[in-house]
Amino acid sequence: MTQRILVDLLGYTGTRGGTETYAREILARLPEALPHVDFVGLTGSAGAADVGGFFPGELRVIPWVGDDKYSWAASEVARAEAVARRSGAAAMWTPANFGPIRRGVARAVTIHDVIYDEVPGGPADRAARAVTAWLMRRSALSADAVITVSQAAADAIARHIGIPRDELHVIPNGSTPPPSDRPDPSALDGLAIDQARPLVLSTGNRMPHKNFEGLLRAIATLPRGSRPFTVITGGRDDDPLASTVSRLGLESDVLLTGWIDAPVLEALYQRAAVYACPSTAEGFGLPVVDALRRGCAVVANDIPVLREVGGDAVRYADATDPAAFGATIAAMLADPHRSAGADEGRAWAERFTWDATAGGVADVLAGLLGRTSRA
Structure with a gap:
């Protein structure tokens, strides 16, 4: 029946x-x-x-x-x-x-x-x-x-x-599997990305617990000459993070893209050296798993739920401490063996x-x- x-x-x-x-x-x-x-x-x-x-x-x-x-x-x-x-x-x-x-x-x-x-x-x-x-x-x-x-x-x-x-x-x-075809790098042509620097990617809405201001403060602790280029995707409204970018003097270091479609996001994952998740609270932490599934190295806030979903495939640091989180991002970017963990991360994420x-x-x-x- x-x-x-x-x-x-x-x-x-x-x-x-x-x-x-x-x-x-x-x-x-x-x-x-x-x-x-x-x-x-x-x-x-x-x-x-x-x-x-x-x-x-x-x-x-x-x-x-x-x-x-x-x-x-x-x-x-x-x-x-x-x-x-x-x-x-x-x-x-x-x-x-x-x-x-x-x-x-x-x-x-x-x-x-x-x-x-x-x-x-x-x-x-x-x-x-x-x-x-x-x-x-x-x-x-x-x-x-x-x-x-x-x-x-x-x-x-x-x-x-x-x-x-x-x-x-x-x-x-x-977790959402990546497309079978390799992302088209030309999808990023409309974004003003500094191609000479490694890229740190972060995604999400602007709810306070996402702690993007913490990520920006972490990037600001790094020496100007060795800062990565950071891309933070968002929504369709005016981005409240813009004032923080200006206050911290990060205009040449950070791109706030607003809303992007799936091909652009896939190309950003492909281009990213590190995915950063500074969130102070989550129910699950879906972006961490999706980033791992695409072979990204991930730095995440050290909270129980992100350890649960990221396991040993993620590097953790206190995202409420800008110096500590920034130093961990810098260490990950400097690690010559960073990409060696991509297969481990994919295998972990594919469990979900x-x-x-x-x-x-x-x-x-x-x-x-x-x-x-x-x-």
């Missing part, structure tokens, strides 16, 4: 990074993993066009949900559960931290991290984070199953939300596959469907 699962993609905008990669990669594989399930997607106006390009089923759109978290949160509280019931869904999956806050249709939620509880901010940040953390906590506590992406994230969820550790489903993220992730999520959803059919 065919059953129906509603996938809650109300927060999808095409600009939210790792959580959206997670949803896309898993949804590409769920129909094969759950062949007797029909999928219904729930999205807002901001994400409808993108979601329509990859979602494996019917879409329901709430038009007043835009690209802000406020309309997203309001729709989770007021509409998502009702849409699930009207669609005839036997189960619901919310892959991006937030979902309905009361029990109803059997539901699994993926909590990627509890950074809202762990990363301090200013007064305005703390007020906004308190509301977001409360909604996420209520969604998790009212769910029938909670999935997370690392052992470190599971420890933090148990600590901050209070869900018993042994009730959490830890299903690691996958989206097929395995999708299979784990499918097992959790199948368990919810089985519980529903027996009810």
Whole structure:
């Protein structure tokens, strides 16, 4: 008998990074993993066009949900559960931290991290984070199953939300394989990259925990004559890091690219001598694994979750200490055997596959469907 699962993609905008990669990669594989399930997607106006390009089923759109978290949160509280019931869904999956806050249709939620509880901010940040953390906590506590992406994230969820550790489903993220064709170096022709210097690459949004200011301060500690050229990709808005680059006098050393497409990113991985991850908090650390899979040497902040996903293939340093992080980057660049670890890094990263992730999520959803059919 065919059953129906509603996938809650109300927060999808095409600009939210790792959580959206997670949803896309898993949804590409769920129909094969759950062949007797029909999928219904729930999205807002901001994400409808993108979601329509990859979602494996019917879409329901709430038009007043835009690209802000406020309309997203309001729709989770007021509409998502009702849409699930009207669609005839036997189960619901919310892959991006937030979902309905009361029990109803059997539901699994993926909590990627509890950074809202762990990363301090200013007064305005703390007020906004308190509301977001409360909604996420209520969604998790009212769910029938909670999935997370690392052992470190599971420890933090148990600590901050209070869900018993042994009730959490830890299903690691996958890594995206590089394209079969070698990246085209000409994809970088539009970027003003200093070809005479080794390149340090870093990627991500501008949330405070990503600690890109820490990376910039680390680069600024290096002697001017031996600084690498650093590229930091970002989003579509004006880059708040620009003022830090200017204040530190790094205009000739740092390129802030804004949003780039996949061929440019692949060419940057190919050109990079080192990938730097200065993040102070993560649920998983997907960019570290993706960089390793492309043969990049990686320097990462020394926190448990990045050690979990990077293993012995990564060099670690305290990214809150600019001198220490800068010295580690410089040492990696100066290491004549740096590239010798590329095969080890690839082998480590290839352990993380989206097929395995999708299979784990499918097992959790199948368990919810089985519980529903027996009810």
